[in-house]
Amino acid sequence: MMHAYRSHTCADLNTSHAGQDVRLSGWVHRVRDHGGVLFIDLRDHYGMTQILCDGDSPAFRALEAVRAEFVIRIDGTVKLRDESLVNPRIPTGEIEVYARDVTVLGAADELPLPVFGDVEYPEETRLTYRFLDLRREGLHQNMMLRSNVVRSLRNRMWGQGFTEFQTPIITASSPEGARDFLVPSRLHPGKFYALPQAPQQFKQLIMVAGFDRYFQIAPCFRDEDPRADRSPTDFYQLDIEMSFVEQEDVFQTVQPVIQGLFEEFGGGRKVDTDWPRIAYKDALMWYGSDKPDLRNPIRMQVVSEHFAGSGFAIFAKLLEAPGHEIRAIPAPTGGSRKFCDRMNAFAQKEGLPGMGYIFWREAEDGSGMEAAGPLAKNIGPERTEAIRQQLGLKSGDAAFFLGGKPETFEAIAGRARNEIGRELGLTEENCFRFAWIVDFPMYEKDADGKIDFSHNPFSMPQGGLEALNGDPLKVHAWQYDLACNGYELISGGIRNHTPDIMFKAFEIAGYGRDEVEKRFGGMVKAFRYGAPPHGGCAAGIDRIVMLLADEANIRQVIMFPMNQRAEDLMMGAPSEPTNEQLRELRLRAMPKE
Numbered sequence: 001m002m003h004a005y006r007s008h009t010c011a012d013l014n015t016s017h018a019g020q021d022v023r024l025s026g027w028v029h030r031v032r033d034h035g036g037v038l039f040i041d042l043r044d045h046y047g048m049t050q051i052l053c054d055g056d057s058p059a060f061r062a063l064e065a066v067r068a069e070f071v072i073r074i075d076g077t078v079k080l081r082d083e084s085l086v087n088p089r090i091p092t093g094e095i096e097v098y099a100r101d102v103t104v105l106g107a108a109d110e111l112p113l114p115v116f117g118d119v120e121y122p123e124e125t126r127l128t129y130r131f132l133d134l135r136r137e138g139l140h141q142n143m144m145l146r147s148n149v150v151r152s153l154r155n156r157m158w159g160q161g162f163t164e165f166q167t168p169i170i171t172a173s174s175p176e177g178a179r180d181f182l183v184p185s186r187l188h189p190g191k192f193y194a195l196p197q198a199p200q201q202f203k204q205l206i207m208v209a210g211f212d213r214y215f216q217i218a219p220c221f222r223d224e225d226p227r228a229d230r231s232p233t234d235f236y237q238l239d240i241e242m243s244f245v246e247q248e249d250v251f252q253t254v255q256p257v258i259q260g261l262f263e264e265f266g267g268g269r270k271v272d273t274d275w276p277r278i279a280y281k282d283a284l285m286w287y288g289s290d291k292p293d294l295r296n297p298i299r300m301q302v303v304s305e306h307f308a309g310s311g312f313a314i315f316a317k318l319l320e321a322p323g324h325e326i327r328a329i330p331a332p333t334g335g336s337r338k339f340c341d342r343m344n345a346f347a348q349k350e351g352l353p354g355m356g357y358i359f360w361r362e363a364e365d366g367s368g369m370e371a372a373g374p375l376a377k378n379i380g381p382e383r384t385e386a387i388r389q390q391l392g393l394k395s396g397d398a399a400f401f402l403g404g405k406p407e408t409f410e411a412i413a414g415r416a417r418n419e420i421g422r423e424l425g426l427t428e429e430n431c432f433r434f435a436w437i438v439d440f441p442m443y444e445k446d447a448d449g450k451i452d453f454s455h456n457p458f459s460m461p462q463g464g465l466e467a468l469n470g471d472p473l474k475v476h477a478w479q480y481d482l483a484c485n486g487y488e489l490i491s492g493g494i495r496n497h498t499p500d501i502m503f504k505a506f507e508i509a510g511y512g513r514d515e516v517e518k519r520f521g522g523m524v525k526a527f528r529y530g531a532p533p534h535g536g537c538a539a540g541i542d543r544i545v546m547l548l549a550d551e552a553n554i555r556q557v558i559m560f561p562m563n564q565r566a567e568d569l570m571m572g573a574p575s576e577p578t579n580e581q582l583r584e585l586r587l588r589a590m591p592k593e
Helices: 060-064 123-128 137-159 200-208 247-265 280-287 313-318 337-349 374-391 406-423 499-508 513-519 521-527 541-548 579-585
Strands: 021-033 037-043 048-054 071-080 095-106 182-184 192-194 213-221 234-243 277-279 325-331 356-362 369-372 398-404 434-438 443-445 451-453 479-484 487-494 534-540
Touching (some): 021 048, 037 060, 048 071, 060 095, 137 541, 200 213, 200 534, 234 247, 247 487, 247 534, 280 406, 280 434, 313 398, 325 374, 325 406, 337 356, 337 398, 337 406, 369 374, 398 406, 479 534, 499 513, 499 521, 513 521
Parallel strands (some): 048 095, 277 434
Antiparallel strands (some): 021 071, 037 048, 182 192, 356 369, 479 487, 487 534
């Protein structure tokens, strides 16, 4: 007795099935009419099989009527293809199925976007008809990759002695650094729950409750402004917390998990096994970013001393003001005026007046190496030689210079460094390079000169209570990120588990004892009943899959993503509530300004 829909999948059949009667079901991928002979590529989740039909078959008339993306069932016989017609690119490429009977299981209207072929379509159309978009091979593979990555992460975490627990999705509002999504309560009119920005407090409470090593594949909800590498509403993270650990223990635990994952799914790209630790301030100085791309070997350096009191008035003047410095971006092999002018134009496009440059070349009169470019003339040969030696450059190389308060030009310098590395072919291809960024500052000054937390408020200050009695801007936190190829993959810290240190840390940032009790009552209370030292981190799953899939846009690895304006075009969210819903929740919607 044949199964109602299929005896085999569209990936199963090969030469050993020749002569067998089979039943297949799937989508019509494409139809080719060769004058009285029809060829149909039939596709399902597993693969593709070629169906053949001619005028002698009772199915011919019915098959002539099917179009792309019809769902059909085929009964027929497996035949070997002629040698010359074998398709080595697919597992079923040596056979075809001669159709004797066809049933349409689901007809398809005219398609708003094609599934066959790799045509670029506007994103709005693709997101509105996401179920069609997902039928395309690239996206289908991305979703399978994502699923396999999550399974692998779970297995690796259990293998490291971790236990998976679920934390609440409906909870209290908590300041994690982004906006909460609020959920009105029907039973408590006028009060609101929040969706968790992360399971931060819960995972710490799990440690206080005595479960030693926790993990979760956790959804996190943040009402954020969207960017290409971040979803505007929700994302998933591998959430981890451990008791009785120091920073080093977390690193030792996490590295084999992430490294193993990249080795498993990196498609043969090189995975770096040596993960350097780079202090936050060094990362900004050398790379202009706290998530440096180490595939690019260029390191920036401070060269202020060579410009102080020099003939280059712009820089000399700048350096008279406190807190200003000049940084150089070495550009090995970049020593041509054409390249230097191109990079200068890049800086102008980024909103800077430009970048000064010097390049070194062999002098035309054969007297050896000379420094060229307007800057070199202004500061003279002794200073240019000192710069060349400091940067370790030679003839045929160049250096670019930026000046001012570091925070005003650091980010652009970082982008210029990436651009230079790419343009000169210095950036390594097909590899993953990781680095732990450590020693984050605990506090920062905001625009109004007020002291606030610069990162996670729950991190333990290095040096404990004693450190908090000095200059807050000099305090480092036990806080770390893992950077890979220019993306932040993990953020974490050793937590502050001592109530006294916690109150003091919040007091410095302007939160009184009462406010801390009110906002984190549960956690503060828990710390009074025997809290173990603990720490952990969270890894962004969407971003990891994006890197593994070699995609530049995070929406390519999320099954049903929102668009850039945080709208779900397929389901029509967000939508207006009904009057009845509003009445029940005792809410009133204000008209838009």
